[in-house]
Amino acid sequence: MKSIRRELLVWLLGGLALAIVGAAIGTYLRAREEANALFDYQLKEMAASLTDAPFVAAPASSSGIGSSGSDTLVVQIRDKSGVQLFLSQPRRELPQNAQLGFTTIATGSGQWRVFSTLAEGQVVQVAQPIRARRELAASMALRTIVPLLAVLPFLAALIWVTIARGLRPLDRVAVAVAKRSPSVLESVDERGLPREVQPLVHALNGLLGRLGSALDAQRAFVADAAHELRTPLTAVHLQAQPAERATTDAERGAALSELKGGVERATRLVEQLLTLAREEPGVTDSSTAIVDLASVARAVIGDLAPLAGAKRIDLGLSVADTGTAGVQGDAQSLRTLVSNLVDNALRYTPSGGRVDVVVSNDAGRPSLAVRDSGLGIASEDHTRVFDRFYRGSGAEGVGGSGLGLAIAKRIAERHDATIELGPGLDGAGLGVTVAFPPGSASSAPAASAR
Numbered sequence: 001m002k003s004i005r006r007e008l009l010v011w012l013l014g015g016l017a018l019a020i021v022g023a024a025i026g027t028y029l030r031a032r033e034e035a036n037a038l039f040d041y042q043l044k045e046m047a048a049s050l051t052d053a054p055f056v057a058a059p060a061s062s063s064g065i066g067s068s069g070s071d072t073l074v075v076q077i078r079d080k081s082g083v084q085l086f087l088s089q090p091r092r093e094l095p096q097n098a099q100l101g102f103t104t105i106a107t108g109s110g111q112w113r114v115f116s117t118l119a120e121g122q123v124v125q126v127a128q129p130i131r132a133r134r135e136l137a138a139s140m141a142l143r144t145i146v147p148l149l150a151v152l153p154f155l156a157a158l159i160w161v162t163i164a165r166g167l168r169p170l171d172r173v174a175v176a177v178a179k180r181s182p183s184v185l186e187s188v189d190e191r192g193l194p195r196e197v198q199p200l201v202h203a204l205n206g207l208l209g210r211l212g213s214a215l216d217a218q219r220a221f222v223a224d225a226a227h228e229l230r231t232p233l234t235a236v237h238l239q240a241q242p243a244e245r246a247t248t249d250a251e252r253g254a255a256l257s258e259l260k261g262g263v264e265r266a267t268r269l270v271e272q273l274l275t276l277a278r279e280e281p282g283v284t285d286s287s288t289a290i291v292d293l294a295s296v297a298r299a300v301i302g303d304l305a306p307l308a309g310a311k312r313i314d315l316g317l318s319v320a321d322t323g324t325a326g327v328q329g330d331a332q333s334l335r336t337l338v339s340n341l342v343d344n345a346l347r348y349t350p351s352g353g354r355v356d357v358v359v360s361n362d363a364g365r366p367s368l369a370v371r372d373s374g375l376g377i378a379s380e381d382h383t384r385v386f387d388r389f390y391r392g393s394g395a396e397g398v399g400g401s402g403l404g405l406a407i408a409k410r411i412a413e414r415h416d417a418t419i420e421l422g423p424g425l426d427g428a429g430l431g432v433t434v435a436f437p438p439g440s441a442s443s444a445p446a447a448s449a450r
Contacts, residue, residue, distance in 0.1 A: 008163050013156055020152065024145045031144075032137035036113075039133055040102060043073070043115040043126045050075065050124050074112075074127045085122065104130070169197045177204065185212040236262040290326045291334050293368050294319045294359045300338045301357065304346060311351045315342075320360035327366050327436045329415045337411040340404040341370040341432050349374030354425055365438045371424045371431035382421050408432070 075088040103114050111130040116123060169192075176188045187205040190198055239262050243255035297317055308315035327334070338357075345355045353373040360367050377385055386409045412419040412434050422431040 005163055005167060009159065012159050012163075016152070016155060016159075020145065020148050023148065024141055027144045028137055028141035031140035032134065035133045035137045035140070039113065039128055040115070043102075043113065043128060044117075046073065046075070047115055047117045047124045047126045050077065050126075072128075076125045076127075078123045078125075080121050080123075169193050173197065173201055173204075180208065182215055185209075185215070233266060236266060288329050289331065291329050291331045292326050293334070293338075293366055296331070296335050296338050297357050297359055297368065300335060300342055303339070304342055307343075307346055308355065311346065311349070311353075313346060313349055313351070314354040315346070316354075316356050318356060318358045320358070320362075327415065327417075333411045333414065337408050337434065338368065338370075340408045341368075341434075344404040345370050345372035345374065345430070345432075348372065348376075349429065353429075356425060363438070365435060367433060367435040369422075369431060369433040371422075372429040373425040374429045376424060376428055376430045377421065385421070386419075405432075408434070 077086040078084050100116050100118060105112050105114055112127045113130055114125055114127040116125045173188060185208045187208060188201050190201050193201060239259040243252055243259055246252035246255050301315055301317055305315060349355055349372045355372045358369040386405050409419050415436060417434050417436045419434045422433055424430045
C-alpha cells in the first residue's frame with residue numbers, strides 16, 4: 001500500500017543524502033584545487049630562496065625519483081653543464097633535462113609535481129608528490145563532511161517528527177469520518193485544519209450532505225410506499241373474503257371481478273414505485289441518444305388510444321413545423337414521462353372531453369405540452385402536486401396513486417428540463433409543459449421510442 005509518510009521520508013532523506021554526497025565531492029574538488037595552488041606557490045617560493053646559495057658537486061646516485069624515501073619536498077640543483085650540485089634526498093633524483101616552470105611527471109611511486117627555474121647559471125628543481133596534495137584535500141573535505149554525517153541521524157529524526165506532525169490533521173479527519181454512520185452524517189469540523197486539507201474536508205462535507213439527503217429521501221420513500229401499499233393490499237384481502245363465502249357463480253364472479261380490480265390497482269402502484277425508484281439520481285446509468293419527441297408522443301398516444309376511446313375522449317397530437325424536436329436523453333425515460341402526463345390527463349378528463357399533445361421547437365428549445373379539458377388542479381395545490389403520493393382536492397373518485405407527476409418531474413430534472421403547470425383547454429382543465437434546455441434539438445437520427 002502506498003504511504004505518503006514513507007514516500008516523504010524516502011524523498012527527503014534520499015535528497016539530503018545526495019546533497020551531502022554532492023557537498024563532499026564539491027568540497028574535495030575545491031580543497032584539491034586550493035591545495036594545488038598553495039603547494040605550487042610553496043614550490044615556487046622555495047626555489048626562489050635557493051637560487052643564491054653556493055653548492056658543490058654531490059656524489060652520484062643510482063636511484064631516481066621513483067625510489068623509496070620520504071614524501072616531503074625534494075630539492076635538486078644542477079649547474080649549466082648538468083652536474084648535480086645538491087640533492088636534498090639522496091635516494092630520490094629529479095630528471096636531468098628540466099623543463100622550466102611547473103610540470104607533472106609519472107614515476108613508479110606515483111605522480112610528482114616539479115617546479116624548475118634557472119638563476120645565476122644554476123637549474124633549481126623542487127618537487128612534491130601529488131599523493132600528498134590529494135591526502136590533504138581529502139582530509140580537508142572529510143573534516144567538513146564529518147559534522148554533517150554526524151548531524152544526519154538528528155535531521156532524519158526531525159524530518160520524521162515534522163512529517164508526523166504535518167500529517168496529524170489527516171489522522172484527525174480519518175477519526176472524524178470513522179465516527180460517521182448512516183444515522184449520523186453531520187459535517188466534519190473544518191476549524192483548525194491546514195489550508196491544504198480544507199478543500200478535501202469541504203468536498204467530503206458536501207458528499208456527506210448529499211448522502212444524508214439521499215438517505216432521508218429513501219427513508220421517506222420507503223415509509224410512503226409502505227403506507228400507500230397497505231391500503232390496496234388490505235382491500236385485496238377484504239375482496240378475497242366475499243369470493244370465499246360466495247355460494248353462487250354470480251356472487252363468485254362479482255367478487256373475483258372486484259378482487260381482480262384491486263390486484264390491478266396494487267400492481268400499477270408497484271410499477272409506479274419501481275419507475276420512481278429507477279429515476280432516482282445515480283440509480284441507473286442509461287445510455288443517452290438523440291430522441292425525437294414527436295415519435296415518442298405518437299407511440300404513447302397509440303398505446304393509450306384504447307383508454308381514450310373507452311372514455312370517448314378526443315386524444316390528438318400536434319407537431320409544430322419548426323424543425324426536428326430532438327433531445328439528448330434516455331428514450332425509455334422520456335417515453336415514461338410522456339406516458340404519465342397523457343395518462344393523468346385521460347384519468348382526470350370526464351367522458352367526452354379532449355386531450356391535446358403539442359410538440360414544438362421554439363428557437364432551438366424543444367418542448368412538449370399536454371393539455372386537457374378535465375377537472376384541473378386548484379391553485380393552492382400547484383406547489384404540491386409534484387410531491388410523491390400527493391393528490392389534490394379534486395382527485396376524489398379518480399383512481400391513481402399520486403405518483404404520475406412526481407415521476408414526470410424526476411425525469412425532467414434528469415434531462416435538465418423544466419416542468420410547469422398552466423391553463424388547459426376550453427377555459428378548463430390543466431396544461432403541463434416540459435421545456436428542454438436550448439441546444440438539445442439536433443438534426444441527428446433519433447433513437448427509437450420503443
